[in-house]
Amino acid sequence: MPAYTHIHHAPPPVSETELATARWEDDGGPAIEPRSTSQAKHWLRISAALTERLPDLAGRGDVIVTCEADGTLSGAPAAFFPDLATIEIDTTVFAPHHPATLDPNRPGDEERYPAAWGALVHEAAHAAHSTWTTPPTLRGTAVDTAAQLLEESRAERAHLARRPADRRFLRATVGTLVMPDFTDQAPADAWQAACAAALILARRDAGILDADETKPVEDTVTSILGEDLLATLAAIWQAAHHTADNDGTAMLEHARAWCTALGADPDQPEATPTPDSGQVGVLAGAIGKVVGGVAAHEAVLAAAQAAIAAAASARRKAKATKGGHERQAAQIAARVFAPGARPFTPGQPHPSSRTRSPITGTRPPTPAEKAAAGQLARALRAAAYRERTETVTASAAPPGRLNMRGALARDAQKAAGATPTALPWIHTQRRPTPSPPLRVGIAVDVSGSMKAATSPIASAAWIVAKATALTDPDSRAATIAYDTSLTAITAPGRTPNQVTEFTAKGGGHSLAEATDALSAGLGLTAPGAGRLLVIASDGKYTAEQAARATDRIHALRDAGCAVLWLAFAPAPRPLPGTTLLELADPACAAAAIAKAATTAITTTR
Template identity: 75%
Template sequence: MPAPAHLLPAPPALTEAEQALARWEDDGGPAYEPRPGPQAGQWLRIAAALGERLPELAGREDVIVTCGHGTRSGAPAAFYPVTVQLEIDAALFAPLNPATIDPTRPGDEENYPVAWGAFTHEAAHAAHSRWTTPPPLRGTALDTAAQMLEESRAEHAHLSRRPADRTFLRSAVHALVLGDFTAQTPSDRWQAAYAAALILARRDAGILDPDETQPLEHTVTSILGKDLLETLAHIWTAAHTTADEDGQAMLEHARAWCQALGAAPDQPEPAPDPRAGRTGELAEAIGTVAATVTANEAGHRAAQARGDAARSARSRAKADRAAQQRQAEKTAEKVFAPGARPFTPQSQRGRGRRATSPVTGTRAPTPAEKTAAGHLARALRAAAYRERTVTVTASAAPPGRLNMRGALARDAQRAAGATPTAQPWITTQRRQSPTPPLRVGIAVDVSGSMRAAAAPIASAAWIVAKAAALTDPDSHSATIAYRRALTAITAPGRVPARVTEFDADGGGHSLADAIDALSAGLGLTTPGAGRLLVIASDGYYRPEEAAPATERIAALRAAGCAVLWLAFAPEPYPLPGATVLELTDPAQAAAAIGKAAAAALANTTP
């Protein structure tokens, strides 16, 4: 078998036709300009782009890269050390349209891993194959053995600099190796050793995995025998540690290779022996290896693509949540600003007439409402109360209370000559646990179908706000009346002196935006407080109104915030995710909200 066609000192000699054309030009004839092939301009652009990327791979800027249909050596790719040229066959990029290929774009190589793997292999030669066989020895078995050992040595050296290129070198194994073996290749000793040098040596270089190369190893072992294969493995392992410029050492490795196989180093490589084994056996085994590697790499890329997609989805979701949070904070600022007018969210703008406030006026709280606020405040304080924590520690010395049993045990240990381990002094520490604050957000539907609930919810909003203020200075509540626009009835941190009354005569339902404003204004997603969202509505929403509100409810529940849905209509349609409480009398709303708020406080870990 000839030396690897993709690592020749210089391009092949001119053909007779090329020599005739050269003589024609020397005699004064017009220069021959071959007719450009299809998309030739694109391949010139790609070659120039590959030339720009080559210093990144090889650390050299003096290599000329060409890319076209076929190569002068006939190999898929080739590097010529003497002329410092690298060529790559455009067929390796199939089936991509060359117009879509842009090697200057980072990551574009993922679209053509086989071509990039062949390019990387030749770049490895450009970086590390710093020696050539002396001209008198070219074409000999020694030359062939040296060049085959150089294949895995160059890739091994390349991986020490750029380990991430392993996946591309693996993808190109089929293109770089399988072409050297055909169905007519006999299974003699020289060919089997050649196959081992191209595949098993790549395993030991860290490019292929042992389970992938097992079919060829089994075939080669049956031909060469275990001892001879181990001898050859020692040779290619030694070659992997040889310096880039040490051509003499590589030739010595090649000489040992020839001696192990009984081949004359200064003669051409042994002719194929058609009597040795079944023809095509090596090609079949190498094909199995290449197919396995290709399948493994495809699976790896698919898994990586799924992982990238998942990470991208998580990043988009995180960005969406951050954007939603920023928008919620802006909405809360507009809704709860002192003296703010009704705020119409972007999703509701352009629908109907200009938003008007549902607020009809204010009134003084009734004695019954004041009493209800006081009762609720006491209930909330009781729910927020936490027993003191008691910590008992033992020590060998004061302070603390002396435990006589422990003291006697310590004296007995000392009298027995043992090291005293008893700790007779007991210290008890009692600490008051902090009481968690309360956060209650009330979203009340003020569309036309909720008119009967307007007055009871207005009363409940004042009662809850007053009770929260009486419970803890850090406890807050807020109420928003929503239809198309959002109107603040009570605001976080502001205790209303009067009851704000409102009417329910509007259209539309901006519940999602109301939840956003309450969540941002009260911190309903922040742990450490008793958190409750109350929605008072009949649930008669359009699908585009219900879907985002359902998402907000689910997010709050996931964050640990309780969600209570108060329904008053005979046939309500509450959104999923909330705890539904149907009230036959709207006047029961304040008591229901108070009970749910107390439960939220009781279940809170400060």
């Protein structure tokens, strides 16, 4: 054991085909050109690509990688020839992928075939760290076999110190590299059990496999070797893990200690197991359980990583969609609130002269409206008031208020010869808390069914705009009348001196676009202000109009903006996510909006 070694210091043996070809050419025959198939061309391309990627793995650029479609010369799934600076990989480890689909030059392509890439990583670890050699006189002996066994996990451990992210690939290739060394017909004597421990348990101590994964092999090997002998072997491979890359003398000493512990002659070839030397196939079964456990754990990890990647992709898409939506909303707001703008119809590149504005004129505010604006302003200022914050600190010296208990404790500490730790002076610092501004957007349905509500809503829009201006210079309000088109009644940051009157004769409902314009114009999704959206409508929309408007309302609610739905007719149809307020008397609209605005600014965070 092992049946297949991964480091070959001698050139690969010459095959019968190569000998026959050489004899043919010596006899004067023409040089035989191998038949070129499409798969052969792909494997040449893959070999070149792997050779280009190898310097990142091995830290050296003089090693060539070849993918052998007819089996490797060494007989192993992968092998490294130090004298030839060559790594060979059996193409079967790439199964079930067709070579035409493989592109190692593309970063991340190795994620599709982790076992094959792990084989390359393993041989790259040998190329980088297995720089010592066994003397020619000892090759083929038990000490040489033991040294190669110990080198397997030592090289991988050294590789992980440079490239810890390659751990998952080395885990994926354990079955590929280890299973061929054990068969169901092989007896499990002490030497074979020790080999299994060196190939599996040593990888556990190297940080490649987990303890729970290697438990089946540990139990099987312990039953064959005993706890004391297994502990002795573990101490040997752990010492090998800390051996330098070029310290061949130390590695051979570890190998001799390995042979001595197992009662084998280090200078003779390893003993061939006989059918009666132990249980047949138990080691292969235990290693198979380890490989299955590793595969199961990697599958769970891969599923979790896929879920994380899918969530990240969804967040990126949502962010891109949100960014595009915000730009579109800003464009709508710019058109609707532009000075002298005509009604804007979403979906039309330019305003149409045929679209009639619902605005019928302006009038001076009544004394009652002025009084209502003043009352609302006082209510909003009271709601926006925040108590001063207090910070209390203790100190050993003034300024502050003297705490007699602390002073006595400090004197007692001094009298006792201890270091004074009591802090008798208490200082309270009070800072004013700025009051948040207010953002109120009002969307008025001016379709034909809302005719009775136009007068009180016009009055309420002026009262809210005037009151917010009186409350705080940073407070803003805006009103949009919507049917199929959008028309600005009051614009953000502009305090109207006159009450704008409008009529309700339109058709259709562009509430989603009206919400976008108010959100962009007032910043209804931005924290730091009391935010309120008021929708005055009966809710008689088509399913598509209702769905689009509901998405906007939920987005505002998630951002912390309150949404109030005013209904003036019986049997209203408020959209989900709104707070319904039915008003039998339209004249109460201003008071209802004032109450909702007060609540919004009180709960501002």
